[in-house]
């Protein structure tokens with residue numbers, strides 16, 4: 001942030017008094033501009049044993065597949081945001097069934113909150129940010145064409161849970177291993193993975 005959002009004067013990077021890290025501070029009115037992580041919310045939508053994925057019409061990762069997800073808006077709860085993103089990107093109305101994954105991405109200042117959801121009606125279509133929306137069986141997921149590493153790990157957890165007939169909430173931290181493409185899941189690990197058992201067998205299980 002180069003200019004103060006309060007008075008428009010230039011900012012400078014410095015450590016404010018009593019703080020422990022550099023911030024953008026206004027050179028005229030001393031306003032400190034804090035930048036904090038953002039919440040991304042989305043749904044893993046199940047329908048008749050398949051998952052709904054969207055092919056992105058926007059950068060980054062244009063043309064790659066993801067579950068419907070996006071930034072939480074002011075005034076929304078996490079669940080409301082997840083349902084809205086599913087409506088916007090896949091034109092699908094869903095009911096949230098359970099929390100599924102809460103993954104921190106500290107290297108890019110994002111926190112993902114993903115929910116298991118089911119379609120309230122059978123219709124779906126590509127929203128303005130999607131090129132294409134379709135259902136994938138768990139044996140045909142497009143592993144080589146996923147948009148982001150977080151999508152890869154979330155779908156991997158999901159498939160493992162269905163196969164093991166268990167329902168878990170996955171807490172964890174996605175860490176880049178320090179080399180290689182930041183778009184390649186092979187260059188990441190999920191640290192501090194804490195799978196929390198939820199009641200009952202996985203409803204989508206065989």
Ligand SMILES: [Zn+2]
Nearest residue numbers: 004007026029
């Ligand atoms: Zn200012």
